[in-house]
Amino acid sequence: MGGNAPPLAHRQNRERLTGKLPNGDREEPCKCSLPLWRLTNRIQRTALRAAADTARSTVGLETPQAPFSQTCIRRGAMIIAQISDSHITQVGGNADRQYATATHLQRAVAHLTRLPAPPDVVLVTGDCVDSGSVPEYERFRDLLRPLTMPVYVIPGNHDDRVHLRAVFGTQGAQPMAGFVQYVLDEWPIRLIALDTNVPGHHAGSLCAERLRWLEERLSEAPARPTVIFLHHPPFPTGLQGFDQRGLEGAEAFGAIVARYPNVERVVAGHIHCATQRRFAGTLALTCPSTAYQMFLDLQRVERLAVVMEPPACLLHVWRETTGLVTYTSLIGEYGPVTEIREEGKSLPQTERPEDAVV
Numbered sequence: 001m002g003g004n005a006p007p008l009a010h011r012q013n014r015e016r017l018t019g020k021l022p023n024g025d026r027e028e029p030c031k032c033s034l035p036l037w038r039l040t041n042r043i044q045r046t047a048l049r050a051a052a053d054t055a056r057s058t059v060g061l062e063t064p065q066a067p068f069s070q071t072c073i074r075r076g077a078m079i080i081a082q083i084s085d086s087h088i089t090q091v092g093g094n095a096d097r098q099y100a101t102a103t104h105l106q107r108a109v110a111h112l113t114r115l116p117a118p119p120d121v122v123l124v125t126g127d128c129v130d131s132g133s134v135p136e137y138e139r140f141r142d143l144l145r146p147l148t149m150p151v152y153v154i155p156g157n158h159d160d161r162v163h164l165r166a167v168f169g170t171q172g173a174q175p176m177a178g179f180v181q182y183v184l185d186e187w188p189i190r191l192i193a194l195d196t197n198v199p200g201h202h203a204g205s206l207c208a209e210r211l212r213w214l215e216e217r218l219s220e221a222p223a224r225p226t227v228i229f230l231h232h233p234p235f236p237t238g239l240q241g242f243d244q245r246g247l248e249g250a251e252a253f254g255a256i257v258a259r260y261p262n263v264e265r266v267v268a269g270h271i272h273c274a275t276q277r278r279f280a281g282t283l284a285l286t287c288p289s290t291a292y293q294m295f296l297d298l299q300r301v302e303r304l305a306v307v308m309e310p311p312a313c314l315l316h317v318w319r320e321t322t323g324l325v326t327y328t329s330l331i332g333e334y335g336p337v338t339e340i341r342e343e344g345k346s347l348p349q350t351e352r353p354e355d356a357v358v
């Protein structure tokens with residue numbers, strides 16, 4: 001993560017475009033690393049067609065009319081929203097009564113719809129529902145309906161991949177048989193979904209079969225900035241309850257990721273709190289839950305306790321000028337937004353001066 005230096009994939013791409021670096025056999029110039037306003041009509045048409053196809057296959061949610069990539073191209077940024085661990089039950093189920101998980105997911109969805117810059121895509125990184133039943137997935141899907149952008153889901157340890165698939169269908173491109181693994185290729189950032197679920201267990205796994213599929217996908221586009229999303233974090237979190245039932249295959253996964261410096265992030269959920277850590281030459285992180293959070297007791301790391309701290313989502317934002325920057329966006333009402341003028345004088349929101357800067 002080298003200071004202000006542009007990401008490696010972008011640097012390589014720029015060098016190729018200026019003739020300083022030859023194209024390898026497998027490496028095409030990364031069209032999506034080009035300044036977005038310079039995409040050719042042909043590339044735009046391809047991206048828009050792919051987006052429209054994806055919209056048709058997206059998770060049984062109502063599909064938006066507008067082509068998503070067009071927004072992305074117009075504003076020169078791609079915004080990936082990540083929410084996690086919603087633990088939806090049927091009405092009156094344990095998590096619903098104890099933690100109001102459905103109400104919290106409703107708030108998270110409303111939050112995403114009210115963001116000043118709407119995300120291009122929403123990723124839900126597992127534990128979508130609490131016990132993996134079809135009625136839970138149907139309720140979960142219904143709670144997501146207000147989102148007008150594509151939404152993609154992966155299973156966590158509380159999920160059931162067969163039931164998830166029964167409700168959400170096959171998602172993305174190049175879906176892997178037997179697992180909920182797929183690729184999203186129509187945005188400037190390539191997104192790769194991994195399935196760490198092991199039926200009946202809280203621990204996760206990336207077996208040889210799933211890792212082979214990942215390596216094949218990564219080898220297809222080694223110069224494109226890529227985000228991998230999965231449920232179980234691939235690193236020790238320092239929280240004993242989670243680390244004792246961690247991710248089998250994490251080391252082999254890391255060995256693959258290390259071969260692809262174009263992997264900008266590995267993003268996970270599962271531990272209901274925000275963490276970041278170096279991992280295999282990239283940055284790995286976890287997203288808080290939309291509902292209840294782990295109570296952090298670093299004095300007693302074996303302790304498993306939860307607390308109703310403000311939930312949050314993550315916004316992974318890609319711009320040509322900044323690379324991928326991840327923001328934490330707290331979900332909830334926190335009073336009026338106050339514009340700040342250059343000289344530091346605060347004004348009520350309603351005045352909205354033209355020269356306001358932040």
Ligand SMILES: [Fe+2]
Nearest residue numbers: 085127270271
């Ligand atoms: Fe969870």
Ligand SMILES: [Fe+2]
Nearest residue numbers: 127156157270
């Ligand atoms: Fe989990």
